[in-house]
Amino acid sequence: MSNSALLKSSLAKKYWMSITGLFLILFLVGHLAGNIPLMFEINKDTAHGFNQYAKFMSENPLVQIVAWIVKIAIIFHAVDGVLLTMQNQKARPVKYKVENANANSSWFSRSMMPMGLLIFAFVTIHLVNFWAKMHYGDIPTYKMHGEEYTDLYTVVMKFFGKDDLAILWIAIYILGMVALSFHLIHGFASAFQSVGLRHKKYTPIIEKVGYAFAIIVPLIFALIPIVIHIRVNG
């Protein structure tokens, strides 16, 4: 392998950005699939089903390994992004006084860093809200078929439904998903270009799929707290 070219060079930083980004896109799909049931009928079965899923996710050793990879990927993606941005700013110390950037590039492609920061802030809030509560918080438990379950379902319902700040939390979650959507509109297809995956036939398809993904996935995520709030209070 050449002299740390795969760690230090400008292109290498983009490879890592791309690989971690694509991995986090896969994570989004899994995370969405696991949480969609929260939107449906509230009864004892769905509640227990969700708690079973939560128990599986926090106990299965394979899931634990993947969960750590996700956390490392998020930190790597963020740190790499900050390093890239710092280098990029150093590359143009004197800015243009008049710049018509909209003539040649999209706002989304130029806003990866600010959107990334918003997403990072959102992920931190989200982890404090649920992950920290699940692992370190005081959550009621119940027993079923001789096994103990943490009642995360009730915590989620209260949080988005009955909490004093429920509306504020929902607004923060919607904002987080808007930032994620804007980030993905450019990020999805860009990740392919960064590792050289560009093809006359396939790139237009990747771009279309990326655009659809960037809108549909964050939209469904954003609907979850809204639907919960309406169901709990309706």
Added chain:
Amino acid sequence: MKLNLRIWRQDGPKDSGRFENYTAENVSPDESFLEMLDEVNEKLVAEGKDPVAFDHDCREGICGMCSMFINGEAHGPDRGVTTCQLHMRRFKDGDTITIEPWRAAAFPVIKDLVVDRTAFDRIIQAGGFVSVNTSGNTQDANSLPVPKADADKAFDAATCIGCGACVATCKNSSAMLFVSAKVSQLALLPQGKVERQERVLNMVEKMDEEGFGNCSNTGACEIECPKEISLDNIARMNREYLRASLSSEK
């Protein structure tokens, strides 16, 4: 036409620079942008003032010297042209035109609108060549079979004139489009394939060393490039570099 010009004046690399206002009168719509500036300068010289320094050479769009950021765009608002090919019919009577030099740490301003682009030369020196024997028994070019599609792609990449509009336009002052055009042009042809690994590693290393930024895939360079060099080249360079990084013994 009468035009108001806001031109960046800077005495040297150390000077912080400022805008100065000028008026261009009796501008013909058929003039090129550089001819309009020539007239402004003639007037300044006649008044005993320091003319605006700007780079120019061939004035037919092939030398890449006329680096200017006009109204927020490299080489002005037209597509696929250099400043010398931009005509004044693109502007209206009474318009205010802002003219700035390329802005990048790797392209320091020499004076006014003239920047030092020798960083590009040093990147070429790092690997943008093929090592061939020129002892007199050079092989006939047609004896090496080259697929037509590859020849076309290599030719498209070779049309890069090294003007630096890609760097000037990129929000990160990245030189990826330039470097990738040179890497592609040679990697696609049999003569260049021999040194492809060393070439891409050395050129990228030099590019980073010169202080150019990274690629955010915004695509702005491709839009502003006077020779319409495609982002396909950057993707090809990304592949070349990945392959070389993994397999080169350097």
